[in-house]
Amino acid sequence: MASILRQIVAGPRQKHPEAGLDLCYVTDNIIATSGPSSTFPQRAYRNPTDALVKFLDYKHSTHWAIWEFRAEGTGYPDSEVYGRIRHYPWPDHHPPPFALIPNIMASMRDWLKGSETKVGRVVVVHCKAGKGRSGTAACSYLISEEGWTIDDALLRFTARRMRSGFGAGISIPSQLRWITYVDRWTKHRKLYVERQVELLEVHVWGLRDGVKVAVQGFVDEGRTIKNFHTFYRHERIIVESKDPAGTASPIYNSETSLPLSDNKSLPPSGSEQITTGNSLESGGNAVIFRPAHPIVLPTNDINIDIERRNKAAYGWTMVTSVAHVWFNTFFQGDGPERAGNAAASGVFEIDWDAMDGIKGSARKGTKALDRLAVVWRALDDGGITGKLGLKQIITEPKEGEPVPEPKAADWKNAKHSNLTAIGKELGLRTESPASGGVSKASSLRSAGSTPSQSVEDVLTGVKTHGPDGEEHIEHRDGQPKITGSESDLGPATVVKLEPTTGAEEGGGGVGDSGSGTGADAIGTIQKR
Numbered sequence: 001m002a003s004i005l006r007q008i009v010a011g012p013r014q015k016h017p018e019a020g021l022d023l024c025y026v027t028d029n030i031i032a033t034s035g036p037s038s039t040f041p042q043r044a045y046r047n048p049t050d051a052l053v054k055f056l057d058y059k060h061s062t063h064w065a066i067w068e069f070r071a072e073g074t075g076y077p078d079s080e081v082y083g084r085i086r087h088y089p090w091p092d093h094h095p096p097p098f099a100l101i102p103n104i105m106a107s108m109r110d111w112l113k114g115s116e117t118k119v120g121r122v123v124v125v126h127c128k129a130g131k132g133r134s135g136t137a138a139c140s141y142l143i144s145e146e147g148w149t150i151d152d153a154l155l156r157f158t159a160r161r162m163r164s165g166f167g168a169g170i171s172i173p174s175q176l177r178w179i180t181y182v183d184r185w186t187k188h189r190k191l192y193v194e195r196q197v198e199l200l201e202v203h204v205w206g207l208r209d210g211v212k213v214a215v216q217g218f219v220d221e222g223r224t225i226k227n228f229h230t231f232y233r234h235e236r237i238i239v240e241s242k243d244p245a246g247t248a249s250p251i252y253n254s255e256t257s258l259p260l261s262d263n264k265s266l267p268p269s270g271s272e273q274i275t276t277g278n279s280l281e282s283g284g285n286a287v288i289f290r291p292a293h294p295i296v297l298p299t300n301d302i303n304i305d306i307e308r309r310n311k312a313a314y315g316w317t318m319v320t321s322v323a324h325v326w327f328n329t330f331f332q333g334d335g336p337e338r339a340g341n342a343a344a345s346g347v348f349e350i351d352w353d354a355m356d357g358i359k360g361s362a363r364k365g366t367k368a369l370d371r372l373a374v375v376w377r378a379l380d381d382g383g384i385t386g387k388l389g390l391k392q393i394i395t396e397p398k399e400g401e402p403v404p405e406p407k408a409a410d411w412k413n414a415k416h417s418n419l420t421a422i423g424k425e426l427g428l429r430t431e432s433p434a435s436g437g438v439s440k441a442s443s444l445r446s447a448g449s450t451p452s453q454s455v456e457d458v459l460t461g462v463k464t465h466g467p468d469g470e471e472h473i474e475h476r477d478g479q480p481k482i483t484g485s486e487s488d489l490g491p492a493t494v495v496k497l498e499p500t501t502g503a504e505e506g507g508g509g510v511g512d513s514g515s516g517t518g519a520d521a522i523g524t525i526q527k528r
Contacts, residue, residue: 024465034130037075049076069133073413087408093360095178097222102396135170144186166461174326188336194392196379199295206284206370216303221406237288300330308368321368323355345377
């Protein structure tokens, strides 16, 4: 039964021929795997933690360690992996806070290349599916520590992790944007300056009816995405032109920015929608969102979240569009190229088609807008708040220096992560009473939604790969072989390694042992 469930969840994934595990060797010293679990029902269709540990022990002895990136929790206690684990969690389907990157890279480098490093060490990276977050970390390491190009790193990860025809290993636009940031950071002395940033305006072209625009950022060391502001009707300025700034590339200027007198009068704040006399659905209007109070984010990382809703009956709304986009103002301000002295202000622009979709997919629903531009200003000089912004210079720790590590998420949270859909979805939602002044209510889960619906979609197309890229890892003399049919490997199954006999004796040992007593093993299946 467990084997059938794993096949349903994984879709066209291949099983590891030695242990039935979902993992791949990105390189000979970087392994990517989907998140293992020690709790039910997840271990029925995920990598059981004990099976993963047994495999790593046999293949790599004590020379392996885990880097996990799950803000939702790992699904197993650290003790089950001997405490050889590093925690750098951030939310699923999103890029990491860039401030985590230098420490992730340094900790991986120290394990693999440090002066006390033993030959044969491997890094095991995992998130939930072993794709987006794991791929972002693995490719960042290849670029920043091994000198790979962006294209080579992305192609390698896709070739080793994904089946042909199932897309790229890293497909989320914002995560790909972060990979380009890592490349620029690497080429310019690996210097990063964290700043507080004020969001001044959001310019939108082709805004359709019923669209909610929110500003988000990271808190809790990156484990949580906080909604800092949702724009209300009285903060929207409808522009006569299709272009809110009158040019193809809007530039904010506190002295010359479009005055209110040049815009149409705003409808009463209690009105259901803003119109300009023509159909918003056929192409929409140009709108400036200008916050009534300063929006200050604690880091350079900014997310613009878009959701479109249409009214339905009896307190329900229909979500027809969901999208978001992350960017980092240090890199948008050419910080690496300016020796860390990034521009104090700037504009980030993006088209609808280039934004992130639902749960890491390309799906965004119906078009909510044509293009948007975000006008921002760093608080180095105090900004309009009159307060001096906080700056933190972050460099990659050198070998031998301590490497900071964030607090891990509660590992037990992952037990419930599959029971609650992560992120937003299209479809019917209940309307929130607090949404009266917003274009549409905040996203809430519909009362009749199915708990597991679409949760495992991101696993489709994942495959396994051996150390040299082979899709089927051949047995060598003395390596463990699992007896019994695949269907025998259920959630209450333990793979036990026993000494070999007869022709199998005298083979190589586990790890560095080299002993033929108890080290050479074949697997037998035991039921608990």
